[in-house]
Amino acid sequence: MNVMVNKTFKRREFVKQSSFVTAGAILAPGLTPSLFANSTTVAGDPAILGGQPVRTKNWPGWPIWNPETDEKRVIEDIRSGVWSRGLITTEFEEKWAKTIGAKRSLLVVNGTSALITSLIQLNIGGGDEVIVPPYTFIATVAAVIATGAIPVFADVDPETFQINPDKIEEKITPRTRAIIPVHILGLPANMPRILEIAKKHNLVVVEDACQAHLAEIDHQKVGTFGHAGCFSFQNSKNLAIGEGGAIVSNDEEFMDKCYSYHNYGNPYGTVVGSVGTGTVIPGTKLRITEYQAAIGLAQLKRLDEQTTTRNVNAEYLKSKIKTIPGIIPYKLNDHVTRAAFHLFPFRYKKEEFKDLPRAEFLNALKAEGVPCSNGYLPLNKMPFLANAFKTKNYQKMYPEDMLDINKYNENNKCPANDRLCNEEAVWFGQNMLLGSKSDMDDIAIAIEKIHHNSEKIKNRSKN
Numbered sequence: 001m002n003v004m005v006n007k008t009f010k011r012r013e014f015v016k017q018s019s020f021v022t023a024g025a026i027l028a029p030g031l032t033p034s035l036f037a038n039s040t041t042v043a044g045d046p047a048i049l050g051g052q053p054v055r056t057k058n059w060p061g062w063p064i065w066n067p068e069t070d071e072k073r074v075i076e077d078i079r080s081g082v083w084s085r086g087l088i089t090t091e092f093e094e095k096w097a098k099t100i101g102a103k104r105s106l107l108v109v110n111g112t113s114a115l116i117t118s119l120i121q122l123n124i125g126g127g128d129e130v131i132v133p134p135y136t137f138i139a140t141v142a143a144v145i146a147t148g149a150i151p152v153f154a155d156v157d158p159e160t161f162q163i164n165p166d167k168i169e170e171k172i173t174p175r176t177r178a179i180i181p182v183h184i185l186g187l188p189a190n191m192p193r194i195l196e197i198a199k200k201h202n203l204v205v206v207e208d209a210c211q212a213h214l215a216e217i218d219h220q221k222v223g224t225f226g227h228a229g230c231f232s233f234q235n236s237k238n239l240a241i242g243e244g245g246a247i248v249s250n251d252e253e254f255m256d257k258c259y260s261y262h263n264y265g266n267p268y269g270t271v272v273g274s275v276g277t278g279t280v281i282p283g284t285k286l287r288i289t290e291y292q293a294a295i296g297l298a299q300l301k302r303l304d305e306q307t308t309t310r311n312v313n314a315e316y317l318k319s320k321i322k323t324i325p326g327i328i329p330y331k332l333n334d335h336v337t338r339a340a341f342h343l344f345p346f347r348y349k350k351e352e353f354k355d356l357p358r359a360e361f362l363n364a365l366k367a368e369g370v371p372c373s374n375g376y377l378p379l380n381k382m383p384f385l386a387n388a389f390k391t392k393n394y395q396k397m398y399p400e401d402m403l404d405i406n407k408y409n410e411n412n413k414c415p416a417n418d419r420l421c422n423e424e425a426v427w428f429g430q431n432m433l434l435g436s437k438s439d440m441d442d443i444a445i446a447i448e449k450i451h452h453n454s455e456k457i458k459n460r461s462k463n
C-alpha cells in the first residue's frame with residue numbers, strides 16, 4: 001500500500017512539502033534499519049548534542065492533490081458561476097453518506113458547526129449537561145457551550161486515549177441529556193459500552209468523528225453508531241477540503257431539521273437563495289460552496305487507500321517501538337476493525353529514559369528529524385469554562401450553585417487525562433504515516449537512539 005504514495009507522486013500529484021529540512025547526511029553511518037536491534041548502532045552522538053540526525057529527508061506533505069484530475073472540476077465550477085450550494089454539494093453528500101454507511105449526510109462549513117447543529121436539533125440546550133472526554137480538541141466542548149449546556153468531563157482510558165466508559169456512569173445526573181464520544185486521534189471510542197450506558201439512561205449520543213474518517217468497529221463506520229455523527233474536513237484532516245464538515249444520520253426527520261437549520265431555518269427542500277418560502281425553525285447559515293465540495297469529491301477518491309496505508313504503517317511502527325523501554329504505543333479498543341490514525345499516539349515514561357522530561361525527549365526527537373508533538377492540554381482546567389459561566393445566558397439559565405467554578409473543578413477532575421496531557425502523550429501526524437516502511441524505521445531508530453543516549457541528553461543543560 002505504500003506503493004500507492006510513491007505511485008501518486010509519480011503521477012505528479014502535488015503535496016505541500018513538510019517544512020522540516022535539515023542539512024547533513026541522509027542516514028548516520030551505522031544507523032541502518034537492519035542494525036536497529038544492535039545498541040552499538042545508536043551510540044553515535046544524538047543530533048541535539050551536535051551528532052548527525054537519523055533523518056534529513058522530508059516527510060510526506062499534506063494535503064495531496066493531483067492537478068490533472070482534481071483541479072478540473074474546481075475550475076469548471078468557478079467558470080460556471082454556480083458557487084453557492086448546488087448539485088456538487090448534493091453529490092458529495094450522497095457519496096459521503098454511502099461511504100460512511102448512513103442514510104443521509106449534510107455538508108456544513110466545519111466540524112464545529114456540525115456538532116452544534118446536531119446538538120441543537122437533538123434539543124440539547126440551557127439546563128442540560130453533556131458528558132464529554134477531556135482528551136479532545138476544544139471544538140467538542142465549545143459546541144456544548146454554544147448550545148448553553150454544561151460540559152461534564154469523564155476521564156480517559158490512558159491505554160486507548162479514549163473516553164473511559166467506566167467513568168461515564170458516575171457523571172450522570174438528572175440533568176444529563178447527551179454523551180459526545182470523540183474518536184480522538186482517529187482511534188474508535190468504545191461505542192458498544194457507550195451505547196449500552198446511553199440506552200440505560202435514555203441519553204442522546206452524538207459522535208465526534210471529526211478525526212476518524214473511515215474508522216470502524218466490527219466493520220461498521222464510526223459516526224453511524226449514535227443519533228448523529230460529525231466529521232471535519234479542515235485542512236489537516238484525513239479528508240482535507242480546507243474547511244468543511246458533515247453530519248451523518250439515519251434519522252430522516254433529524255436530517256431535514258439540520259438541513260433547515262443550516263439554511264436559515266427555511267423548510268427542507270427550499271431552493272438555496274430563494275426568498276418568500278417562510279421560515280419554520282430558528283436557523284443560521286452554514287452552507288459550503290460548490291468549489292469546496294468539488295475538492296472534497298476529489299479527495300474522497302483517495303481516502304480509502306490512504307487509510308489503509310496509515311493502518312499498515314501504524315501497525316508496523318507500533319511493532320517496532322513497543323519493545324523500547326518507556327514507550328507504550330496506543331491500544332485499540334476491542335472490536336476495532338480499522339482506525340483512521342489522524343495521529344499516531346504513544347505514552348512516554350520518563351523513568352525509562354533516566355528521567356529525561358518529555359519536552360526534552362521531544363526536542364531530541366525533532367533534532368533527529370522526526371516531527372512530533374505533546375498534543376493536548378487539559379481542557380477541563382481551562383479558563384473558558386469559568387468565563388462561560390459568567391456570561392449573561394449561563395447566569396440566567398442555571399442556579400448559582402451549579403456555576404460555582406471551584407465546585408465544578410472538583411467534580412470534573414480527570415487525573416488520567418492530566419497525566420496524558422502533562423507528562424506522557426506523544427503524537428506523530430497522519431502525513432508521516434503515508435510514508436514508506438523505511439520512514440517508520442527512521443522513527444523507531446530515532447527513539448531508540450534517544451533512549452540509548454538519555455543520560456547524556458539529560459545532562460546537557462548541566463554542561
Ligand SMILES: Cc1ncc(COP(=O)(O)O)c(C=O)c1O
Pocket residue numbers: 109110111112113136137139140182184208210211231232233234243244245
Ligand atoms: C475532535 C475534533 N472535534 C471537532 C473539530 C472541529 O472541526 P473543525 O475544525 O472543522 O471545526 C475538530 C477539528 O480539529 C476535532 O479535531
